[in-house]
Amino acid sequence: MLEIKDLFVSYGMMEVLHGISLKVEDRELVSVIGPNGAGKSTLIKTVMGLVKPTSGQVLYNGQDITRLPAYKRSGLGIGYVPEGRRVFAKLTVEENLRMGAYELKDKKKIADNMAKVYEIFPRLGERKGQLASTMSGGEQQMLAISRALMLSPKMLLIDEVSMGLMPIMVNTCFDVIKKLNDQGITILVVEQNANKALKVANRGYVLETGNIVLSDTAENLRKDDTVQKAYLGG
Amino acid sequence: MFLQQLINALTIGSLYALTAMGATLIYGILGILDIANAGAYLVGAYVGWYIYYATGSIVLGFLGSILLVGLLGIFLQRTIYSPILAKPRTLSIIPLVAAVGLFTISSDAVRLICGPNSKTYDLKFPMEIIQVGKVTIQPAWLLIFALTAVLLAILWFILNKTKLGLAWRATAGDREIALICGVNTNNAMALSYILGYGFAAAAGIMTGILYNNITPALGEVPSYKMLAIIVLGGLGNPLGTVIAGLIIGIAEVFLSVYTKIPIPKDAIAFVVLIIMLLVKPEGIMGRRNKV
Numbered sequence: 001m002l003e004i005k006d007l008f009v010s011y012g013m014m015e016v017l018h019g020i021s022l023k024v025e026d027r028e029l030v031s032v033i034g035p036n037g038a039g040k041s042t043l044i045k046t047v048m049g050l051v052k053p054t055s056g057q058v059l060y061n062g063q064d065i066t067r068l069p070a071y072k073r074s075g076l077g078i079g080y081v082p083e084g085r086r087v088f089a090k091l092t093v094e095e096n097l098r099m100g101a102y103e104l105k106d107k108k109k110i111a112d113n114m115a116k117v118y119e120i121f122p123r124l125g126e127r128k129g130q131l132a133s134t135m136s137g138g139e140q141q142m143l144a145i146s147r148a149l150m151l152s153p154k155m156l157l158i159d160e161v162s163m164g165l166m167p168i169m170v171n172t173c174f175d176v177i178k179k180l181n182d183q184g185i186t187i188l189v190v191e192q193n194a195n196k197a198l199k200v201a202n203r204g205y206v207l208e209t210g211n212i213v214l215s216d217t218a219e220n221l222r223k224d225d226t227v228q229k230a231y232l233g234g
Numbered sequence: 235m236f237l238q239q240l241i242n243a244l245t246i247g248s249l250y251a252l253t254a255m256g257a258t259l260i261y262g263i264l265g266i267l268d269i270a271n272a273g274a275y276l277v278g279a280y281v282g283w284y285i286y287y288a289t290g291s292i293v294l295g296f297l298g299s300i301l302l303v304g305l306l307g308i309f310l311q312r313t314i315y316s317p318i319l320a321k322p323r324t325l326s327i328i329p330l331v332a333a334v335g336l337f338t339i340s341s342d343a344v345r346l347i348c349g350p351n352s353k354t355y356d357l358k359f360p361m362e363i364i365q366v367g368k369v370t371i372q373p374a375w376l377l378i379f380a381l382t383a384v385l386l387a388i389l390w391f392i393l394n395k396t397k398l399g400l401a402w403r404a405t406a407g408d409r410e411i412a413l414i415c416g417v418n419t420n421n422a423m424a425l426s427y428i429l430g431y432g433f434a435a436a437a438g439i440m441t442g443i444l445y446n447n448i449t450p451a452l453g454e455v456p457s458y459k460m461l462a463i464i465v466l467g468g469l470g471n472p473l474g475t476v477i478a479g480l481i482i483g484i485a486e487v488f489l490s491v492y493t494k495i496p497i498p499k500d501a502i503a504f505v506v507l508i509i510m511l512l513v514k515p516e517g518i519m520g521r522r523n524k525v
Contacts, residue, residue, distance in 0.1 A: 048414055049413075069418075074416040075416060091403060099404045
């Protein structure tokens with residue numbers, strides 16, 4: 001469904017991704033783990049079109065989207081949950097969700113999707129008229145996920161969902177991610193919390209300083225000695 | 235006497251609000267100080283004057299000027315501002331310098347094309363001066379109140395009740411995430427420019443009618459006073475700008491009438507701004523921390 005081929009990305013003179021290739025098959029849940037500064041967020045931002053690669057390709061369902069403007073990518077059904085949540089602070093919960101459904105024309109579908117996310121996160125339904133800035137970190141993360149779900153995405157890209165959240169909230173988020181994947185959404189997660197990320201994933205990649213150093217099934221990665229030492233605290 | 239001064243102050247204040255609204259809308263989306271809005275104010279006053287004298291209709295003057303200057307705004311956004319901002323690592327001083335340049339060009343272009351001498355609107359109102367007790371209300375003031383109210387109501391409606399307005403507010407909040415949601419943020423910028431320049435044009439015509447005088451120097455005072463108003467209003471906040479415009483109008487009228495402070499009227503905006511920055515640096519409607 002998503003294929004990244006030999007991707008090079010630079011910020012000015014500094015190259016941060018040195019020829020990354022990875023694949024996410026239809027209905028898969030893939031995790032990219034790695035330390036802070038490895039280039040994980042850059043990787044996702046490049047797929048979303050927020051960062052322009054110097055070379056390489058991003059293919060989505062076989063279509064080359066490397067040069068497609070960022071605002072045209074949500075129309076393909078790619079949802080994005082950004083690092084640090086980045087909800088629209090001065091918009092209400094409901095307005096945030098409407099922004100997530102910006103590409104949808106069908107009003108009934110928007111209403112259905114809204115009902116659906118309120119069902120997944122009842123807290124959001126209770127607070128739909130509230131400004132996003134007044135909500136807790138966990139609630140904002142629910143909102144960021146819900147905003148992406150409003151699109152009825154075929155694929156979700158999720159950046160550091162666990163960052164800055166209480167452990168109980170981290171578990172809730174990963175449970176939701178797993179459920180969404182079970183419902184048929186293809187998901188790519190980049191995550192510092194390797195333990196959680198590899199527990200829910202089918203496959204995983206290890207990204208270190210802009211290179212993929214390891215890739216395997218999530219189960220094998222969890223048993224791998226170097227991964228255990230470096231990322232799983234074992 | 236007090237009521238008279240208050241009405242006077244609110245008239246001037248609403249003109250200020252309208253004049254500064256363009257710069258506010260543009261700052262809200264692009265994060266740049268577009269001094270050239272004062273050029274739109276000047277050009278708008280002249281375009282309105284020519285249309286009024288060609289057609290005899292002030293309504294056409296307003297509509298034509300708002301439309302033409304609004305389109306000029308989109309043209310400048312597409313050809314000048316967007317290309318500058320699209321360059322990686324643009325310093326924020328660069329679009330500001332471009333805006334100052336555009337403003338200078340607009341003043342001199344008006345001087346060359348329309349001549350250096352002043353022109354008068356000589357607008358005939360179909361009504362007399364209204365006298366309520368000791369309070370006098372000029373028909374021009376009513377026009378300014380009514381038109382400002384209508385324009386601000388239109389702005390409020392677009393920003394709060396339409397999908398385009400939602401996209402505008404989202405873009406002002408986080409441009410990248412708005413892009414990801416599918417907003418062509420170029421269109422949100424274009425909305426800022428057409429409304430912003432159009433409003434400035436309307437404010438220019440109203441100033442011309444109020445003082446019955448337009449000259450190529452018309453934009454000079456607004457070019458800097460506008461800054462005081464938008465900073466006071468919390469940079470990029472439309473509601474804050476309306477309040478700030480009214481506050482400056484009130485401060486100018488009351489300080490010059492009731493006190494003997496020996497400062498020029500046009501400096502008062504900055505005195506208010508300095509006091510405000512000392513007391514509440516984020517502006518009237520600003521937030522202390524940007525999330």
